Structures are given as structure tokens and as C-alpha cells.
Amino acid sequence: MNTRTSWADLAANSAAESTKAGSSANNGSVGTTSGNAPTRPTYVPPHLRNRVPSSDPPAAAYSGPASSNDRSGYGGGSRWGVPRNDYRGGYGSGGGRGGWGNRGGWDRGREREVNPFGDDDETEQPPSEQENTGINFDAYEDIPVETSGDNVPPPVNTFAEIDLGDALNQNIRRCKYVKPTPVQRHAIPISLAGRDLMACAQTGSGKTAAFCFPIISGIMKMQDQGAQRPPRGARTVYPLALILSPTRELSMQIHEEARKFSYQTGVKVVVAYGGAPIHQQVLFMLQPFAVASLRELERGVDILVATPGRLVDLLERARVSLQMIKYLALDEADRMLDMGFEPQIRKIVEQMDMPRPGLRQTMLFSATFPKEIQRLASDFLSTYIFLAVGRVGSSTDLIVQRVEFVYEPDKRSHLMDLLHAQRANGVQGKQALTLVFVETKKGADSLEHWLCINGFPATSIHGDRSQQEREQALRSFKTGNTPILVATDVAARGLDIPHVAHVVNFDLPNDIDDYVHRIGRTGRAGNSGLATAFFNEGNASMARPLSELMLEANQEVPDWLSRFASRASFGGGKNRRSGGGRFGGRDFRRDSSFNRSNSDYYGGGGSGGGYGSSAGYGSSGGYGGGYGPGVTSAWD
Ligand SMILES: Nc1ncnc2c1ncn2[C@@H]1O[C@H](COP(=O)(O)OP(=O)(O)OP(=O)(O)O)[C@@H](O)[C@H]1O
DSSP states (O other): OOOOOOHHHHHHHHHHHHHHHHHHHHTTTTSEEEEESSOTOOOOOHHTTTOTTTTTOOOSSSSSSSTTTTTTTSSTTSSOOOOOOOOOOOOOOOOOSEEEESOOOOETTEEOOOTTTTOOOOOOOOTTOOOTTTTGGGTTTTTOEEEESSSSOOOOOSSSGSSSHHHHHHHHTTTOSSSOOHHHHHHHHHHHTTOOOOOOOOEEEEEHHHHHHOOOOOHHHHHTTTOOOOOOOOHHHHHHSSEEEEEEHHHHHHHHHHHHHHTTHHHOOEEEEEOOHHHHHHHHHHHHHHHHHHHHHOOOOOOEEHHHHHHHHHHHTTTBBBBTOEEEEEETTTHTSSSTTHHHHHIIIIISSSSOOOEEEEEEEOOOHHHHHHHHHHOOBBEEEEESSTTTSSOOOEEEEEEEEGGGGHHHHHHHHHHHHHHHHHHOOOOOEEEOSSSSSHHHHHHHHHHTTTOOOTTEEOSSSSHHHHHHHHHHTTTTTTOOOOOGGGGTTOOOOOTTEEEEEEOOOOHHHHHHHTTTTTSOOOOEEEEEEOOOOGGGGHHHHHHHHHHHTTTTOOOHHHHHHSOOOOOGGGOOGGSSSSOOOOOOOGGGGTTTTTTOOGTTTTTTOOOTTTTTTTTTGOTTTTOTTTTTOOOO
């Protein structure tokens, strides 16, 4: 149960944490202090922002700390010309242009590995259980867990109980992970036992490590057993594991995490993701950077982290072969299998040279898993275990949720009121990190502009921004240089940004699962957070799923929303609650209406078919669309 405080207090508390944690990064930064508008010498309006000067050189395969004028005419992610202080030393670039890169991992010439922890002096201090590990374990003590499938391996309580290998265990300690989170307690033994897995667990509950640890540990074991690897330097590379995610930023984040977990294990992790808009990309593929990065990749990859579009491109150009894949992980698996991505995923998994289910191990993870998507996903799995941790498809009750009725034309001034109050309650006048979701890219640009001219340093992330702008915006937000990030759904899933105090759904999404992922950018790893949604008649179809979700998460549902919910006709395609709207998400194999043919879904493996069937998926725009006419998908 939440200890309720006002939203401003919550935001202020979180800002206090932010201040502590981010003080070095923020040191002297412009735009986060006091209520006055910052000095903005070089503001560039949104319509000029994507004009990348043609003289802008291709990014190098490695870049150290950059100077402040290397970005398209404006300095910080804020576009205010704020001096940049948000580069992490030693961070391999991969360029801002997408493409490839082992981002700072291996010095491939000499096979010397850059320490991703920056603790080269090796004075390792094992953290005590009291020490702040980023996870508030008490919040997870009584979390409900449900598993189904044959012979489910028992969960563990500690990392020590699992044979992950010394090097990986040391990295877990370096990450200050004292004990496994609930999803890790269950998922890691299942995966180590070689079983396929479909796992649902709440946002921010540690799913990345849950799929990375077994993969890294498995590859280490293969190395110990002297497994044959293809020769390095070949034009085609043969990764042993593939991790797919829907956005570039999420792929980069998974890569960074995986690189930490695999430090000094001998396991090599490389990321490949989409980059600039297609016309620039074609041009860019001819640039030396692309060639250099491909060469880098040719020096070896064990785990390839990728977005689907870029991977298809690489497969078609025969730069990557999936023949040797032993592990396939789909993060945000329900998104990866919805209308937008499903054909690409089928191509990668079924139509290229990847080993069949049963010959590889497949792990699907998400916080939401609608039954229709579970059914689709079963095509990719063999005799799998379904794991549900927490109220799946639900939000965590660590997030205080507010819904406010705001007419469309009043949204901006209402947002302004929230931000002013938040600033007044903030720590030392600092703005708490606030993530504002809007529906369209244009809407993001225009709100960002409006916030900036009204004294709130903001930046934005959406699909029309270049990759380097997107990365820069994220950095600028993380460091607090621009403590407001206006985003489309491209930032809704997976991004782990510490100290986000407040998520504002300026425009509510059309899909309740998207709402769950969006608000999950706060209240992560056991910390509290606040989510405010602006609701009006245009969101009537969300009234019912939203009020149900809030009730489930012990939130106060305003009377007016309940009235909307009782009026709203329900049963529309998009707002089915994940897993059937009850605790645990539900294994679709247990639902007789999904088992019409009486085939043995517990047997998994290829019997699932049924895409486009009368189960409802694929009809009326299908699940997970949510983009109105003229709105292009925010996804990569
Ligand atoms: N065992 C652990 N101990 C302490 N911190 C952990 C542990 N496992 C993960 N974390 C931290 O918890 C945070 C959230 O983890 P992660 O990003 O994997 O969540 P997630 O479940 O994938 O969220 P989402 O559904 O939003 O993608 C990260 O900062 C991660 O480093």
C-alpha cells in the first residue's frame, strides 16, 4: 500500500535523490537552477533542427569526450546551446548515426577490454544488504508469482545458489546487485535449465539481467568446453545469442548492461541498430564509419543486440548469419510481435538460417502480454514455461497514479501549473526529472518549443529526430541539463532512466498496455514515482481499462472517471487488459477459448499458429496500433 503524499512532495523527494545522485554530472550546468529562464544564446527552432550540415563528418568508431560544438549547430540536448557536460568518458560512440558498434567494449586490435565499471583499481567492496542497491526489496517481498508448464525448476533466493560462473558473479557484485529480484529468482533457474520461457514482470523489476545472466553464463560454459567458433575476420559473423528490442535506445541500453555483466568473461557483446532516416542511411552506409564498424564486428561477436530492421538489413547483406544461435531473447516481446514488427520478427526467426525452436533456447520478456500475442509467440517457443511475476499487465503500486480531467485547449497551461508547483516544491529550486508523453512527433516538437520559451528547459525524443539528436536528448535529460523530456512512444518501453520523478501523459495513449509501459519509466527498481494523466472526452475508450488498472494498483479512482467507465462500451480491440485483466497475467494455454483445436498448447512448439484467426488479432487494426491517421509509428 502506498504512503500517500502530494504529487509535488513525491516529485520533490525524487528530485532530492536526483540531486544527490546527479550532483557531479550537474555541476554548474545551465538551466536547472531557480525559477528564472536560463540564458539561451543559440536556440534553434524545431523546424530547423533536423538540418544536419552536410559538412558534419561521419562519427568515428570511437570517440572520447566531445567538444561542445559538434552537434548540428546547437550545443546541449536542450537546443539552447547549453555547454555539454553529458558525455561519459570512454563511451564508444557507434556514432550518432546508428549503425553498429561495440560501444566501447573491446579494443579489438589488442583484445583489451575497456572497464565498463570504471573501477580499475580493483578495490572491490562487497555491498552489504543495507547498502543502497537501487532496489527496494521490501516492495517485492509479497509479490505474487505464477508459473505454468511442465517440470518448472524451483526458484532461488540468492545469486550464490546459482552456478553462473566466477567472472559473471564478480560483475553482479560490481553492479551492487545483492540479491535477485523476484523475476530473476524464477527466470534464471528456468533458463539455466535450458527451458524456453515466456515471462511477464512489472516494469523496472530487473528483466534485463534475468535474460542476460543465463545467456552470458551459457556462453561462458561453451567456451570452457572448448566449443568451436568460426574464424574471426570473416565477412559473415556468427553470433551465439541474439537479443532483439524495439528501439535503438533500448538496444543501446541492453548492450551497455550486457557489456557490464560480461566484463572479463570473454563473451563479446555488439550492438546494431537503425540510424538516420533512410535516405541518409543509404548515403551513410558508404561512409568510412560503416566500413570501420563492420570490420570491428568481424573481429568477433558472441551476443548481438539489435533492432529488427537493422538486423534484417545485415542478414540480407550476409554480414550476419544466425546459424549458430543458441539463445534468442525478445525484450518487450509483445511489442515485437504486434502488427508493426511481427513480419520482420518472423523473417528473422523463421525465414533465415536460425535453428528451430528446440534447437535454440528462446526467452520472451515483457511487462504486458496480451493473450493474442501469447498465442502468436508460441510459434517461436518449444515446451515453454509461462512465468508471471506481480500483477502482470498492471502497474506497480509504487507509482502513484493521478488522472485529471483537462480539456484539450487547457492542457498546456495545466502542465505549466504542475511544473511550477513541482519546481516550487523541488530541491534547491531544481526541476525534478519529468517525462511528458504526447501522441505525435509534431506535438512533441511544439510542446518542447513552448516549454522552452516559457522558462522550462526541455528536450524531446521522437522518430523524426536524427539518431544523434535522440541520444543527445536522452543524455541531456538524464544529467538534468534539460529536466523535461517530451516524448512519443519511442521512449515508452524499457528505458531505465534513474530519478524520473514524474511521468505526465499529456496525451493518453489508446492502448492501456502502452500506458502501463509509459508510467513504468518512473517508480523503478522499488523506488516510488508519480504519474499524471490528462483525460478528456477524446479518451473515453480508456476510461474503463484505466480505472480497472488503477483499482488493481490500489489507486484512488476519481468519481468522474468511474462514471465515464460505466458509460463506455467495452470490448474494443485495443484495450483488452494484458493477460485477461487479473493478477498474474494468465497463461493463454489455460484458457479454453484459445484452445479451440484441442491441440496441446502445453506442448508448445509450433502448434500455436492462428495468426489472423478469429481470436481477434489482426482485425480492426489489430492490437497495439494506437496511431491515428497521419500519425507515423514512433517505433524503429
Ligand atoms: N538484483 C538486482 N539488484 C539491484 N538492482 C537491480 C537488480 N536487478 C536489476 N536491477 C536494476 O533495476 C533497474 C531496472 O531493471 P530493468 O531495466 O532490467 O527493468 P525491466 O524489468 O526490464 O523494466 P522495463 O519493463 O521497463 O523494461 C535497473 O537499473 C537495474 O540495474
